[in-house]
Structure formats: structure tokens, C-alpha cells
Amino acid sequence: MNNFLKKLYAKLNTRFGFFTLVLFVFWIKTYLVYITKFNLGIASTYQMVLAFINPLPFALLILGIALYFKGKKSYWLLLVLDFICSLWMFANILYYREFSDFLSLGIIKTSGTVSNNLGLSISEILHGTDFLVFVDVIVFALLLIFKLIKVDYSPVKYRVPAVITVLSVVLFGLNLTAAEKDRSQLLTRTFDNNYIVKYLGLNFYAGYNAYQTHKQNETRAHASSSDMDKVLKFINKNRTEDNIQYFGKAKGKNVFIFHLESFQQFLIDYKVDGKEVTPNINSFYHNQNTLSFDNFFNQVGQGKTSDAETMLENSLYGLPSGSVTSTYGTDNTFQALPAMLSQRGYTTASFHGDVGSFWNRNNTYKSWGYQYFFDKEFYKDKADYSVGYGLKDKIFLKQAAQYIEQLPQPFYAKIITVTNHYPYQIDKQNQDFPKTTTGDNTVDGYVQTAHYLDQAFGEFISYLKKTGLYDNSMIVMYGDHYGISNNHKKAIAQLLGKDKVTDYDLVNFQKVPFMIHMNGLQGGINHTYGGEIDVMPTLLDLMGIKNTDTIQFGQDLLATNRRQVVAFRNGDFTSPQYTKVGSTVYNNKGEKVTDKLNKKEKSIIDQDQEYVTSSLDLSDKVITGDLLRFYTPSNFKNVNKQDITYNYTKSMAQLKQAQKDKKSSLLYKNNDKSTVDLYSTDAPELK
Structure with missing residues (x-):
């Protein structure tokens, strides 16, 4: 047992080992938020499996960016990315609790028009457990600060992050294909953001929504009387x-x-x-x-x-x-x-x-x-x-x-x-x-x-x-x-x-x-x-x-x-x-x-x-x-x-x-x- 723990600790002291730990915790954290903070309407084992899998592709894509860097820069960038994704999750928890929907680029862009007097509402919406989404970031930061996790200064092998990036795209493609089997024309005919998050994930929703907003602007620019x-x-x-x-x-x-x-x-x-x-x-x-x-x-x-x-x-x-x-x-x-x-x-x-x-x-x-x-x-x-x-x-x-x-x-x-x-x-x-x-x-x-x-x-x-x-x-x-x-x-x-x-x-x-x-x-x-x-x-x-x-x-x-x-x-x-x-x-x-x-x-x-x-x-x-x-x-x-x-x-x-x-x-x-x-x-x- 001691030998196993020593090997595990040695793995965590490598750049890829630390990345894997952060990735795994972020993945599980996201899934737990899905089932405890949102009401996604998961109605079958198949949908449950998709909801469990869907945080992984974009977590690989986003957090994997840190693997392209070496030394301390890689570690701290990884935590910054984790924090940004967690902050997005936190904001959506609060917004969803009140409006049964997810934050969109349109809402964020126009938040100034509805922001007055929100302090009282947020204080009422906020639950102490919401802050748990930041615990992993804090713990990992402390592990680095007190050098309980040692920084791996070995040269970057770029084939590793490249494979991670490709894998994220492949996994998302498989995720989308599986989602389409349960919900056909998911991205072309659905108007419900719960479906997007349930099948494809919160981070995908953010990107998809940004794309929709861009498309709306393009539509206006190219519209004609016909x-x-x-x-x-x-x-x-x-x-x-x-x-x-x-x-x-x-x-x-x-x-x-x-x-x-x-x-x-x-x-x-x-x-x-x-x-x-x-x-x-x-x-x-x-x-x-x-x-x-x-x-x-x-x-x-x-x-x-x-x-x-x-x-x-x-x-x-x-x-x-x-x-x-x-x-x-x-x-x-x-x-x-x-x-x-x-x-x-x-x-x-x-x-x-x-x-x-x-x-x-x-x-x-x-x-x-x-x-x-x-x-x-x-x-x-x-x-x-x-x-x-x-x-x-x-x-x-x-x-x-x-x-x-x-x-x-x-x-x-x-x-x-x-x-x-x-x-x-x-x-x-x-x-x-x-x-x-x-x-x-x-x-x-x-x-x-x-x-x-x-x-x-x-x-x-x-x-x-x-x-x-x-x-x-x-x-x-x-x-x-x-x-x-x-x-x-x-x-x-x-x-x-x-x-x-x-x-x-x-x-x-x-x-x-x-x-x-x-x-x-x-x-x-x-x-x-x-x-x-x-x-x-x-x-x-x-x-x-x-x-x-x-x-x-x-x-x-x-x-x-x-x-x-x-x-x-x-x-x-x-x-x-x-x-x-x-x-x-x-x-x-x-x-x-x-x-x-x-x-x-x-x-x-x-x-x-x-x-x-x-x-x-x-x-x-x-x-x-x-x-x-x-x-x-x-x-x-x-x-x-x-x-x-x-x-x-x-x-x-x-x-x-x-x-x-x-x-x-x-x-x-x-x-x-x-x-x-x-x-x-x-x-x-x-x-």
C-alpha cells in the first residue's frame, strides 16, 4: 500500500499527473453541479451517462491549454483556467436558481440594464454550498504554494498536449453523435438551453451561445427586403x-x-x-x-x-x-x-x-x-x-x-x-x-x-x-x-x-x-x-x-x-x-x-x-x-x-x-x- 501511494505521489509530481488530477476533480465537480444545482430533466440512464460524460471533452480542450507550457507557468495557468471555468459555473448556479435558465452572452452584455438592486436578490439566491465549486482550486493552489506538489520542469513534449486537444475534439464528436440519437436535430430545432447543457455540457453551451449571438449580428448585417x-x-x-x-x-x-x-x-x-x-x-x-x-x-x-x-x-x-x-x-x-x-x-x-x-x-x-x-x-x-x-x-x-x-x-x-x-x-x-x-x-x-x-x-x-x-x-x-x-x-x-x-x-x-x-x-x-x-x-x-x-x-x-x-x-x-x-x-x-x-x-x-x-x-x-x-x-x-x-x-x-x-x-x-x-x-x- 505504501509502495502504491509513493508511486501515485510521484505521478502527481509530474506535469501530466497534476493535470490529470485537476481534470478529474473538475470533471466530477461539474457532474455533481449538474445533478444537485440544475434541473436538467434527466429522464433515463442513457441521458444520465451523457450528462456524466459531457464535461470531459471541453475540460480536456480548455485545461489542456496549460500543457503547452512548461514549469510553473503550466501549473498556474492550469489553475487559472480551472478558476475561470468554476467562476462561470458559479455564476450559472445563481442565475439558474432564480430564472431556471443559463447565462448567455446576450444577458452578460446587457447586464448593466438590469443590474440595479440585484444585491438583495443575489443574497437571497446564494447558498453556502455554492462556494464548494472553488474548493478544488484553493486546495491545489495551497499544494503548490507549500510545495506539497513539486513543479515538473522537464521539457514539454508537444505531442502530449496535441493528442489531448485532438482527443477532446473526437470525444465531443462522439458525445454529439450519442446526443443526436436521443434528441435528433439537437442544435437546429431545440429552443431549450437545458437540452444543450444536459447533452453537451455547460462549457459547450457558452461557446454555442456566443456563436448564436455572432450569427444574430451577421443576420442583421446581411438582411434584405426579400x-x-x-x-x-x-x-x-x-x-x-x-x-x-x-x-x-x-x-x-x-x-x-x-x-x-x-x-x-x-x-x-x-x-x-x-x-x-x-x-x-x-x-x-x-x-x-x-x-x-x-x-x-x-x-x-x-x-x-x-x-x-x-x-x-x-x-x-x-x-x-x-x-x-x-x-x-x-x-x-x-x-x-x-x-x-x-x-x-x-x-x-x-x-x-x-x-x-x-x-x-x-x-x-x-x-x-x-x-x-x-x-x-x-x-x-x-x-x-x-x-x-x-x-x-x-x-x-x-x-x-x-x-x-x-x-x-x-x-x-x-x-x-x-x-x-x-x-x-x-x-x-x-x-x-x-x-x-x-x-x-x-x-x-x-x-x-x-x-x-x-x-x-x-x-x-x-x-x-x-x-x-x-x-x-x-x-x-x-x-x-x-x-x-x-x-x-x-x-x-x-x-x-x-x-x-x-x-x-x-x-x-x-x-x-x-x-x-x-x-x-x-x-x-x-x-x-x-x-x-x-x-x-x-x-x-x-x-x-x-x-x-x-x-x-x-x-x-x-x-x-x-x-x-x-x-x-x-x-x-x-x-x-x-x-x-x-x-x-x-x-x-x-x-x-x-x-x-x-x-x-x-x-x-x-x-x-x-x-x-x-x-x-x-x-x-x-x-x-x-x-x-x-x-x-x-x-x-x-x-x-x-x-x-x-x-x-x-x-x-x-x-x-x-x-x-x-x-x-x-x-x-x-x-x-x-x-x-x-x-x-x-x-x-x-x-
Whole structure:
């Protein structure tokens, strides 16, 4: 035994021996992270073996670079490379825990647009065990510093690192071939980053994503007007007809878009200890003049809230990587709803209690045609006024009233709430609702901030009723994306009263509310399947705006001839008949039917999949190629961003002038007497 240990120690004191040790530990470490920190959906022994093998090829390639050097340089370069790869792993652990996805080059490039207030989120996401990914680097460094591992100064035999490099390429080729057998067209048809990591590894994903980003830039540079032909063909083939019963019902009305941050459909009518979490929203949902959709899904990707806004006001999907608003919002041509309405006499404004640079809104909103953007600069802020990602909703909404009353009517106003945002914390003075008791710290506070949001909404609606705006407005509410990610399966099961949840359950758990309210509107619960991509054409129908030549990938939710297939950003989909998650198909009872489908049913699934894939792919091409610069629908003028400013002084001067010119604002009609005093809130900070 002693003889064996001596031989082993002698091997470790060679350059190749030390490399092998570092490589082996890094390999095992990566695999352990896969199975303990990520939810890759490993469903078979075959996939388990692939997940175990896939860290090796790129570890050989990257760490093998150190073997081309001699002496101390080789050893320390090896550890530097190990540290860089470990840091990438660490960053992905944190990002994945919150967003159920992996970091991309697009997210990293635009991190400055979403970085404020992340300190609190990271502190909540961080687990002590996450730092274990650095332990091997530290131990190896100490072994070298204290010379427990001696440096091998022998000359470099270049055939060894060359063989390592070739071996890494060969192993990756075998890995890819094996992956393709289990998941055909892995790199050409999948939209889910979990598949890439599960089959090919985290490091490959990083390189693949960088390549995709480069390809997107190339696509834009080489795009031409002829690229619009396929887009127009697809759009026109799937365009729906206006619903005569609803067309124009909201013509000339004010429009409020109430953006419910991280709000999921299950909260509607949900109770904790016998108390309704959202009594005001519940009442609104069930109102006889509210059209409520109970099969409405969030369809966001990595851009989360920014994706929701992109779909809501452009009927274009978010990207498979990064954020449309952060990457393309400044320079791309858009034909967004705010621009359409401002060209038809509406005043368009967005209200947000955080900084304007968040998700690059201060630039994107100009591209979308918003005339006003009332960001954090427009509101009073004190030490206890904000939490997490901006002003608390009650304080924000009350202060927003001073600008709402100045908007010339009709107006289009989007109100973005933020308090019900991860990590779902609210100070004690605003806690008047019990937490859930799942034992998951991320989940249990969710109902508290949702209840606070509901109270803020109730106060806002009360103000609208007191001022008369309620009777002259169409009020639209929607949840932008999930609040509880699919990583919290045990907690989700408890919330839903189930022993465990399936992938089918998780798809339906990601439903978000969508409601349209207006006095005189024939309301009720609408069961049609749809998502955020469908909001814009639906609103155009209600507002009486013909939608015969626009580039929109959604369909009017009120149309009778619409196709009820909801595309998710990863390429999965759901419909009234089937839900497809990866390669598994469920019926509408939640039963797996993948191997029970007849020829006709398989044809339906294939057609739906082709529709989803084409829709996502063509939308991506519109965005990455900036194709709307080559096409302008009738009765639309491209936005001149130079005419728009969100500077406080200039915006207020412009608003004052607009009130004089149009003489239709609430303030003007109230003989310049402010209505802000009519806004009642129980916010303790304002007492």
C-alpha cells in the first residue's frame, strides 16, 4: 500500500499527473453541479451517462491549454483556467436558481440594464454550498504554494498536449453523435438551453451561445427586403378576422395596461388560512363587465419582463437568448402599439417606479413610440419608499396620479408594478397577511407581496372611480411572467394540494391572468388558449383599428377562427388538446400519450409543432434582421426617436403644452383642480 501511494505521489509530481488530477476533480465537480444545482430533466440512464460524460471533452480542450507550457507557468495557468471555468459555473448556479435558465452572452452584455438592486436578490439566491465549486482550486493552489506538489520542469513534449486537444475534439464528436440519437436535430430545432447543457455540457453551451449571438449580428448585417416574403406569407396565412361582436367597443376610450409583476393565475381566488390573497383582483376578475381568460400563458424567455412587454406591444416573441429591449431596443425599427395609437390621437405614456435604464426602457420606449415615460426621476423617494426593484406599489401609484390627470384624453397608459418581485419581501409595517408554510423561503413570502399588490390595485381602482376615469376607460390587466419558477416543485405541489407535480402540471402552473374590463363590455370567463403574443391584436380589435397588414405573430383572442396553439420560447407548446414538453406529449387530462397516438393525432402534433417552430423562427428573424425597416403597414409612420425626450423638465413642458392644445385632460376638465387628494391609500410611509 505504501509502495502504491509513493508511486501515485510521484505521478502527481509530474506535469501530466497534476493535470490529470485537476481534470478529474473538475470533471466530477461539474457532474455533481449538474445533478444537485440544475434541473436538467434527466429522464433515463442513457441521458444520465451523457450528462456524466459531457464535461470531459471541453475540460480536456480548455485545461489542456496549460500543457503547452512548461514549469510553473503550466501549473498556474492550469489553475487559472480551472478558476475561470468554476467562476462561470458559479455564476450559472445563481442565475439558474432564480430564472431556471443559463447565462448567455446576450444577458452578460446587457447586464448593466438590469443590474440595479440585484444585491438583495443575489443574497437571497446564494447558498453556502455554492462556494464548494472553488474548493478544488484553493486546495491545489495551497499544494503548490507549500510545495506539497513539486513543479515538473522537464521539457514539454508537444505531442502530449496535441493528442489531448485532438482527443477532446473526437470525444465531443462522439458525445454529439450519442446526443443526436436521443434528441435528433439537437442544435437546429431545440429552443431549450437545458437540452444543450444536459447533452453537451455547460462549457459547450457558452461557446454555442456566443456563436448564436455572432450569427444574430451577421443576420442583421446581411438582411434584405426579400427576407420579409416568408414572414408575410406566414402572417397572412394565420391572420384572423375581427370579431363583429367586440370590434370597436373600446374606440375612443382611455386604455390602462396594468402590469402585474410576477403574478400567476393560481393566485386568483387562492386563500391562505381562509383569507383571499387578492380580493380586489378577484372581484375585478369576476366582474360582469370583465373578459377574463383562464387559459392565458406567459411566453417569456430570458428577457422575462422585457419579453412580456415586447409581446404585449409588438406581438413579437422574445429572443432565445438575451433580451429584445436590451439588445435591439435602441436601434431596431418597431411598429408598436404606442406608436400606432399616438398616430391616431392618443396620448401614450408608461409609468414605472424604477430607473429608466432598467431593461433599456429609456431607449426602447422611444423606438416603440411612447410620448412620455414617467420613471423614478418623476417621483419623490425617501429611505422607506422603495423595496427591491423600485418604489413600493402603493406609493408609486398614488404619485402616478399627478401625471395621469394631466394626460390629454384619450390616452394609453401602462402602469408597471414592482413590489411583487423576487425575493418577495416587504417590510413589517406593510405585512398584514400570513405567509404560506411550504418551508421554501422563496415561495412562502410570495402571497404577502401579492396581497400588497392587490391592495395597491384596489386603491388605484377606487381613484379611477372617484375621478370618472373608470367609466371612460378600458382597463387591461396581465401577469408578466411566473413568480415561482419550476425549480420549486415540492412547494408548488403543496400550493396546489398535490403529492407531486408533473411537467404537465408545471406548464399549467405558469398561467398568468389576462383581463379586459370596460363598462358595458359583455364579460365572463373565456376559455380560449392564448398568451402574451395575442394581446396586441386583441386590443386592436376592441379599439376598432383594422389589423389587415401588420406584422404580428399573435392572434386576436376574441376571433372565432383563431388557432389555439400557445408557443413557448423553448419550442414546447400547449393547446386545448395536447401539451408537448420536450419529446413527451400529454392530453388535456394530464396523461402521457406519447406512445398512444394514432396516425391522425401524430399529424396534429406535427402540424402544431411546425406552426410553433416557424412562428418563433420567423419572429427571431424579424428582430435580429431588423426586418421591419423594410416594411411599413398602411396608416403607419415610422417613429422619429429624435422627437421624443424623457427628460423631466422637457417632458413636463411638453405635457403642459399638450393640455393647452387638446383641452381634454382630467385636470383641464376639473377646472385645473387636482384630483390627487381623491387618491386614498393606507401606505404607512405616507402618514
